[in-house]
Amino acid sequence: MSPFRYTGSLAAAMVAALVLLMIAAGCTGTGTTGPTVAPGDTNRTASITDGFGRNVTVPAPLESVVCSGSGCLRYLVYLQGQDLVVGVDDIEKKEQAIEGRPYALAYGSQFKDLPLIGEFRGKDDPEKILAVNPQLIFKTGSSGTAYGTSAAEADKLQEKTGIPVVAFPYGSLRNDAEKAEMYGGLRTMGQVLGKEDRAEEVIAYIKETMADLERRTGDIPEEEQKAVYVGGISSAGAHGIISTEPAYPPFLWVHAKNVAAGLGTAHADVAKEAIVDWDPEYIFIDVGTTQMEGGGAIGELKNDAALQGLSASKNGRVYGVLPYNFYSTNYETVLADAYFIGKTLYPDRFADVDPTEKADEIYTFFLGKPVFSDLNGQYGNLGFTGITL
Template sequence: MTPTRLLCAMALAILPTLALAGPITVTDITGREVTLDGPADRVILGEGRQIFFAAVLDGEDPFRRVVGWRDDLLQAAPESYAQYAEKFPQIADIPTFGGFKDGTFDIEQAVALNPDVMILNLEAKAATDEAGYEDKLAKVGIPIVYVDFREKPFEHTAQSMQIIGQLFGKEDRAAEFNAFYEKQIARVTDVIETQPDLDRPLVFVERAGGYTEECCMSFGDGNFGTFVELAGGENMAKPFIPGTFGTINAEQVIASDPDQIVVTGGNWDAYVPGGAWIGVGPGADEFEARTKLAALMERPGFTGVAAVEKGNVHAIWHQFYNNPYSFVAVQRLATWLHPDLFPDLDPEATLAELHDRFLPVQYQPGYWVSLDTATD
C-alpha cells in the first residue's frame, strides 16, 4: 500500500471515532442534568482549591483547561499554591474572581472567559439560587455543574470525581482514583466493622483553632465529624451542632472532657496575620506547629481536660475537609484513636503514594503534628 493510500485508510478509520465524539450529559451532585457539546476544554473553577481534583485528573498540567478561578487558593492554602506555582508558574496569569456568597462574582467577566462549564461546590448553591445565577449564566451559554467534597464527602467524593471525569473526558483516570480512594478508606472501615464492642474515644475536633480568639468552631454530623466516626471515635460536638458546621462554648469542652482533641489548621496569614492558627500543611515547620498547638491548649476551655493531660492532642491539615484526599485524614485519625488496631497503617506512606500516582507535585511532610511526638 502506498503512503498516500495508507494515510487515507487511517483517516477513514478515525472518522467513526470522531463522529461519536458528540455532546455529553452529566448528572451533577444535585441531580441536575447538564449537557455540553463535548469534553470541556475551558473551565471556570468556582473555588481555587478545586485544583486539588483537577490535579488528579489532569496530572501533567492541572491548569491546562482552567480559564478562571476564585482567588482563594493563595490565601487559604498558600503552601499548596507555592508548590504548584513553582512547577506551573502560569497560574499567576489565570484570571481570578470573587465569590457567590459575598456577591462579588462578575457575570460579564465570566462571559469574557468563554468557558464551556463552571464547576461549583455544593455549598455555593444556596447563594446561586438566591441570586439567580444558574438562569443568568444559562442565558449566556455557561452551564453550572455542582460537585461536593465538603458537605457529605464520603457519600459524594467518588460520584463527584466521576462527574468531573466525564466533564474532562478523563473517565478512566477518575475510576482509577476512585478505586484507590475506596481501597484506602476500607483499610480503616473494614477493621472498625470487625469490632462490635469497640471502645470509641470521645473526640473533640476544633475547626480552625486559633483563627479567631473565640472558642470553639467544630463539626456536627458531617465532614470531620464523620471522619472521626469512620476512624472509630465518637464526635463530641455532634449532639450540640445540628448541621455540619457550628460552634460550641469552652464550658462544654470542659464538661464533656474529651479523650482526644484534634485541631484543624493551615497557614492563614493572609486572613489573620500572625494569628494563633496552626500552620500544618505541605512543607510546614513542625516544631513551630507543635509549639502553637501547645499554646492553644493553655486556653481556659482546655486546661484540665483529659486529652490535654495525657498528651492526646493533635493538629491536622484543614484542607482535608474539602478535597478528594479526605481518606488520608481518616487513616491518620484511626492511628491516633486506635493505634493497637492499626499497627501497620501508615498514613504518611498513603499520602506519599497519592502524590506518586496521581499528583504532579512531590510529597512534602508537615500535614499533622501531635503534642505526644510518639504518635506523629
C-alpha cells in the first residue's frame, strides 16, 4: 500500500488548486495575435497590423475576400488565394484588345464571371462590396502615385462597409525601401490568409532569382558592360521610343549600362536627339508599344532617318522585351525579361538558359501556369526575339 493516503476532502482541495493554477497560467498572456474564440461563439478572429500600422481584427480562417487597387489581385494569385475572391473591379471584367497581365491570362475567365465591386485603381463602390458580402477587403496601391492608397482611405472604406480592410503599399523591386514595402505587403497578405509559408517562398524566390543574375554578371568589368537603352516603355498605356526607365530593373540586375540612367527618375520621356547622342550598342523595345498607331517605337526606328543611323539599328541589335507595366508591375515578367536581356548581352554567362523555358518556369512558380506563349502572342510574338528593321 502506498505510504501516502488522502482523504476525500484533501483530494478535492488539491484538484481545485490544480484547476486554479491552470486557469491562471492560461491568463498570463503571451503577446500573440493569434485566433481567439468568444464563449459560445464559433467565429474565430485574429488581430493583425497592416502595412500602414493599422490594427485590424480579421476572421480566421478566411473564406471570401475582395481586392481593391492596382495589383492587389495579382498578389493574391501569387499567394494562391484566387479561389477566395467573390468580387472584382471593372478591369477584371473588361474585354481587353491585348491582355498584358499574366495573372489575368491564367485566371481571367474565373474572375470575369464574378460580381462587380467598383472601378479599377481602387475606386471602390461600398454598396457593391456589401452586396457580395466578403469577410475581408484587401487594398493596395503604389506609393507616390495617383493610384496609391493610405491608412485614411482604408479606414474610410472600413467605416462605410463594416468589413475589415487590410491595406498596404504595393512596393517595387527598384530600391531597398520599395522592396521592403513589397515584401511587407506579401507577408501581411500571407498572415491574413494563413499562407505565411507561401509568402516567404515567393520572397525567397525573388531574392534568389536576383542573386542568380548577380552571380552570373556581377564580376563583369565596367569597361565590358554593354551600353543599352529600353524604349517604348508602357506606362498607363502604350508609348513610343522616347518612353524609358532610367532605373530599368533588368539592366541593373545584369550589369548593363543604361544610357538613360543619369535622369534619376522612375519613368522619363527623353528627346530623340538624346538617344542619337547616346547611340547605345543595344536597344530593347517594350513590345507593348505595338498598340500604338504605326507600330509605336518599332515604326519610329524603321521610319525616322535619325534613328535609322543608330548603331543598334544598323547592326541588328534591336530586341523585343515583354511589357510588365500593366495595372501596376507584373513582377514575374520583370524577372523573365532580365534573363532574356542577360542572354542577349552576355550569352556565355547564360549558356545554360533558354529564356523562353526560364520564363515559363517563372510564370509557373508565381501563377501555377506557364503563360509565356499566351502573353507573347498578345504582342505578335515579338518578345524575346530580334526585331527586323
